[in-house]
Amino acid sequence: MAQNELRIIGSEEWCVFDHLGIPSIKARVDSGAKTSSLQATNIKVINKGAQEWVKFEVNPLQENRSITLQCEARLVDRRMVKSSSGISEERLVVKTPVTLGEDTFDIELTLANRDTMEFRMLLGREALMDRYMVNPAESYKVQYFTDEEIDLKYRPFYKQKTGLKIALLASNPQLYSNKRIIEAAEARGHEIVFLNVELAYMKLDAHSPEIRYRGGNILNEFDAVIPRIKPSVTFYACALIRQFDNLGVYCQNTAEAITQSRDKLFASQLFSKNDIHIPITGFAKSPMDTKDLIKMVNGAPLIIKLLESTQGKGVVLAETNKAAESVINAFKSVNTNILVQEFIKEANGQDIRCFVVNGKVVASMQRQAEKGEFRANIHQGGKASIIKITSEEKKLAIKAAKVLNLAVAGVDIIRSNKGPLLLEVNSSPGLEGIENATGKDIANEMIMAIERKLKFSI
Ligand SMILES: Nc1ncnc2c1ncn2[C@@H]1O[C@H](COP(=O)(O)OP(=O)(O)OP(=O)(O)O)[C@@H](O)[C@H]1O
Numbered sequence: 031m032a033q034n035e036l037r038i039i040g041s042e043e044w045c046v047f048d049h050l051g052i053p054s055i056k057a058r059v060d061s062g063a064k065t066s067s068l069q070a071t072n073i074k075v076i077n078k079g080a081q082e083w084v085k086f087e088v089n090p091l092q093e094n095r096s097i098t099l100q101c102e103a104r105l106v107d108r109r110m111v112k113s114s115s116g117i118s119e120e121r122l123v124v125k126t127p128v129t130l131g132e133d134t135f136d137i138e139l140t141l142a143n144r145d146t147m148e149f150r151m152l153l154g155r156e157a158l159m160d161r162y163m164v165n166p167a168e169s170y171k172v173q174y175f176t177d178e179e180i181d182l183k184y185r186p187f188y189k190q191k192t193g194l195k196i197a198l199l200a201s202n203p204q205l206y207s208n209k210r211i212i213e214a215a216e217a218r219g220h221e222i223v224f225l226n227v228e229l230a231y232m233k234l235d236a237h238s239p240e241i242r243y244r245g246g247n248i249l250n251e252f253d254a255v256i257p258r259i260k261p262s263v264t265f266y267a268c269a270l271i272r273q274f275d276n277l278g279v280y281c282q283n284t285a286e287a288i289t290q291s292r293d294k295l296f297a298s299q300l301f302s303k304n305d306i307h308i309p310i311t312g313f314a315k316s317p318m319d320t321k322d323l324i325k326m327v328n329g330a331p332l333i334i335k336l337l338e339s340t341q342g343k344g345v346v347l348a349e350t351n352k353a354a355e356s357v358i359n360a361f362k363s364v365n366t367n368i369l370v371q372e373f374i375k376e377a378n379g380q381d382i383r384c385f386v387v388n389g390k391v392v393a394s395m396q397r398q399a400e401k402g403e404f405r406a407n408i409h410q411g412g413k414a415s416i417i418k419i420t421s422e423e424k425k426l427a428i429k430a431a432k433v434l435n436l437a438v439a440g441v442d443i444i445r446s447n448k449g450p451l452l453l454e455v456n457s458s459p460g461l462e463g464i465e466n467a468t469g470k471d472i473a474n475e476m477i478m479a480i481e482r483k484l485k486f487s488i
């Protein structure tokens with residue numbers, strides 16, 4: 031073909047592979063590459079009579095893994111390719127017809143098992159030769175499809191959606207609570223994906239903010255996120271939750287609610303501001319005020335709490351004023367923030383855990399500390415049993431969750447001579463102790479609460 035009969039091709043073009051069942055795939059025209067290549071995963075060689083064929087999967091749309099096409103093509107070669115990092119690897123080469131605009135011709139494609147290809151296809155010079163001349167300043171000179179046309183072509187491939195798509199944002203899929211939440215979501219017909227907090231990352235950008243997951247997958251199709259955040263990753267996890275929220279995904283507990291419930295001092299201030307009774311609590315920066323701090327909470331025995339504590343690990347009982355003073359000053363000397371609190375002796379090592387979901391107490395249990403221990407936490411050997419709470423306690427639990435704006439909350443209440451007092455509110459309360467003690471399906475309550483918020487009905 032003479033030079034002037036060559037057609038102009040742009041730097042990006044839409045290719046159609048009828049034999050592979052790919053309705054359209056955007057290719058980067060790359061005359062620097064000899065052979066064309068196609069992003070492919072799960073590549074397997076199979077025998078068809080005397081011929082070798084290849085079965086593989088293609089995600090034809092850029093930055094979108096929700097569509098996966100199953101393809102088959104004839105294997106024509108195996109080539110060693112050196113990657114940019116200098117490692118040689120074998121690539122399979124298949125041959126199949128491609129359509130570009132009006133032209134259909136056979137093309138050889140290496141199957142590139144690369145996760146991070148921006149373009150799912152590269153159109154190399156073997157395919158261009160004697161047909162096209164590249165004009166790198168233009169795109170879609172041979173074939174242009176509008177977004178609507180692409181959408182129409184791919185509509186049949188989108189999985190029929192029957193339930194919600196939920197992400198469980200947590201750290202350990204083996205935990206009882208996480209396993210139960212996954213089970214409950216699946217039982218109600220939803221798709222639930224476990225996302226490890228530390229494997230998710232984000233792009234902050236006014237036009238196209240994103241959340242990505244290890245390997246480059248973009249997480250953009252969730253209806254809801256259930257955050258189950260361990261204390262050590264609170265800061266990072268809350269940034270992720272805010273990002274999901276910015277992307278319009280419903281987060282069962284918001285980042286703000288989780289953050290403020292994790293800071294015992296801040297949470298206590300919110301409680302007193304909203305007329306929620308807590309044991310008398312003091313906080314001071316300087317050791318010079320320790321003596322008065324102790325007096326303020328009615329003297330020893332008293333409780334000292336690390337501002338960020340769970341499972342009762344950072345809660346200490348000081349029996350005498352002397353002991354209290356030295357423990358408080360010891361924490362201060364290592365710059366650890368603590369609360370000093372009146373000891374509710376009459377509770378006899380008991381407290382009440384109320385599980386609140388969307389403003390309702392769905393279960394409650396009493397926890398009794400082990401003999402010789404004042405902390406009722408299950409992790410400290412506490413024993414759980416069913417309890418019928420008073421309407422005053424119920425109101426207190428609901429109000430505490432509401433003040434912190436938590437849709438799911440574990441509210442701890444202690445019975446004192448002055449009536450029920452709020453101890454603390456947990457934003458990722460465990461399910462094991464309370465489901466076992468009460469026989470209630472709390473995971474199911476959590477999932478139904480999401481359905482109600484999203485006005486979803488099965
Ligand atoms: N002021 C108090 N008087 C008497 N007992 C208390 C007091 N504060 C806490 N306790 C006991 O210590 C336990 C742990 O305290 P708290 O719940 O404040 O700490 P935590 O480490 O955050 O525990 P969690 O695992 O529930 O988050 C309580 O469940 C309760 O049994």
Ligand SMILES: [Mg+2]
Pocket residue numbers: 339340341454455456
């Ligand atoms: Mg706590």
Ligand SMILES: [Mg+2]
Pocket residue numbers: 342442453454
């Ligand atoms: Mg507690």
